[in-house]
Structure formats: C-alpha cells, structure tokens
Amino acid sequence: MGEFELIRRYFLPLAGRQKPRSLILGPGDDCAIQRIPSGRDLVFSVDTLVEGVHFPRNYRPDHLGWRALAVAASDLAAMGADPECFTLALTLPVVDELWLEGFACGLKSASDAFGLELAGGDTTSGPLTLSLQVHGTVEQGSGIRRSGARPGDLIAVSGTLGNAGAALDYLPDPNPSADMLAVLEHYHRPWPRLDLARAVRQYANAAIDISDGLLADLGHILAASEVGGRVESARLPLSPALTRLKGDMAVDYALRSGDDYELCLCFSPENWERAPESLKSQLTVIGFVEAEPGLYLDGVDCRLEAVPAGFDHFRRHS
Ligand code: ADP
Ligand code: MG
DSSP states (O other): OOHHHHIIIIIGGGTTOSOOSSEEEOBTBSSOEEOOOTTEEEEEEEEEEEBTTTBOTTOOHHHHHHHHHHHHHHHHHHHTOEEEEEEEEEEESSOOHHHHHHHHHHHHHHHHHHTOEEEEEEEEESSOEEEEEEEEEEETTOOOOGGGOOTTOEEEEESOSSHHHHHTTTTTOSSOOHHHHHHHHHHHSOOOOHHHHHHHTTTEEEEEEESSOHHHHHHHHHHHHTOEEEEOGGGOOOOHHHHHHHGGGHHHHHHHOOOOOEEEEEEOHHHHHHSOHHHHTTEEEEEEEESSOEEEETTEEGGGTTOOOSOOTTTTTO
C-alpha cells in the first residue's frame, strides 16, 4: 500500500465527521484552513511521542491512538481552551494494516470524545513516532497561564493522582488484578479535563496539566509566577485501587509520577468561594501559594530534597 492509499484508507475517514466549527478546510489540500472567530485567540501546541520513550514497544495501537490525542489535548485543557482541530505527523517503520486499523480506531474514539477534528497531517517511514499539533480557541485574553498564581491562592487538583504512574509497574503483567486494571485504565485511556477546565477558566489564576508529576508541574506554576507554595500530602486525592496496591507508597506515586493528565489549578480565596459547588466537587484543595519562593511538602523544603524535577529527556541518564 502506498502513502496516499494509506492516508485515504485510514485517516481521511476520520475527517469531516464533526459539526464544522472553525475548521473550514480539512485534509486533502496543501494546507488546512481554520477561521478564527473575531474576539477569540488561537491556542496551539505540539507533542511528539516516540516508541520506547513515551510508550512501550509493541504497545496496543488502539491505546496509542487514544493516548496520543489525549496527551496533546491535555495541553489545551491546561489553558482552558475550547478544542477545535489537530494535525497528525505519523512516522511508521512498516505498513501493518492491522496496526493501522487499531490505531485509527483509538484515534477516532478520542477525536469524538474530545471534540477535536482531524485537519491534516504527514505520513513518512522511519522509527515509530507521532507528532500531534492541537488547535483550540479561547475568548480573547482568557487563556489560563502558568504565571498567574498569587500569594494566598488555594492550590487544587482534579481527579486522583498517581494511578498512571503505578500502572507502569503492571504493563507487563499477563494476569492483572481488578485493582491493577483500574490503574492501567488511567494509563491507557487518560481523559484530559477539557470540560472542567473551560468551566473553571473564569475562576482560576493559573493552571497546568500534570504530565510529569505533581511536584514537578506545580513547580512550573510556582516558578513562572515567582511565588512559592505549601502542599500537605495527607490531602492528596488517591484512588482506592492505588492505595490498596501501593500502601504507604501511594502518596509518593501521587507526588512524583506523571502520565495522569489531571489539572493543577490556583484560585484566589474569593474566586474559590464564588465557584459553583459542581466544579469544586471535582477538585481537591491540597495546599496554598505563598510569597516566599520554594515548594514545601509537609513543611519540608522540596528543593533541598532529591526531588526529581520531572522527566527531562536529556538528563535521564545523569
Ligand atoms: P504535501 O506533499 O502537500 O505536504 P502530503 O502528500 O504530505 O501533502 O499530504 C496530502 C494530504 O494528506 C494533505 O492534505 C495532508 O494534510 C493529508 N495527510 C497526510 N498524512 C496524513 C495523516 N497522517 N493524517 C491526516 N491527513 C494526512
Ligand atoms: Mg507533506
């Protein structure tokens, strides 16, 4: 099968299936065309996933299709953006039709679930690598940045943390228990918090999605905002499955492991007070922002501990 037949068979069917929003020309031409409504800002980001680095070798293709778009869409959630469309640059070692079918199926489910329409892409041969560029929009000036946290803000997170990190321990397990399956689901099928993020956009001062672990990603907010923060580990939201699987270590997974794609948000106390209960019930307050730089965990300065600064591709062997 040639490049064009491959695109026609597996990727063009994903396009043009959703109600047209800002995407006015999809795949098939030299470029896609997106029309940004006046009064809105374009919010975009690109993410690359390399086999053996971002996902295991021989990873299930339908899981990969879902995960790739979920990871990319999570950055839109972190800005509070409305998802619009995405492009896919796919590098494949061989044309394996069964693999492509599974991959396109997972990608399609995610595209429907997140409301992100395929706008185009590029298909090449080489080691298995995916780059997805996602486009969203926000009302002019309303994207939530990392740099908006202020002393006195509450720090909150969505969902439960540490599940996907723990799941890495069980990926090779041929016979996973119900608890292992529960945490594996978080790894295979992360749900970027797009709806929650759009709903809290008007209340939050700063946001980030937790891709590298809470301490690392909250650290990015604090650094960008030139503030410090305190977190109480007893407040961290943990799933029952993680607690049963990891016991006392569960907190460590919640603090340091990534791949959850939950949100970490900062709110002024007044805005937190004003926010509707239906939003607050999806969040857990874990600490607060203070003027003095540094990240204190249960009163201990994390900067002085050997806290991994999140995943750094060029430092992982040091
Ligand atoms: P060009 O040579 O002009 O860059 P290509 O041959 O790379 O065009 O692609 C032809 C069309 O197919 C383009 O509209 C492109 O967006 C689309 N396309 C290529 N690969 C993919 C893919 N993996 N997913 C979706 N659309 C794709
Ligand atoms: Mg091209």
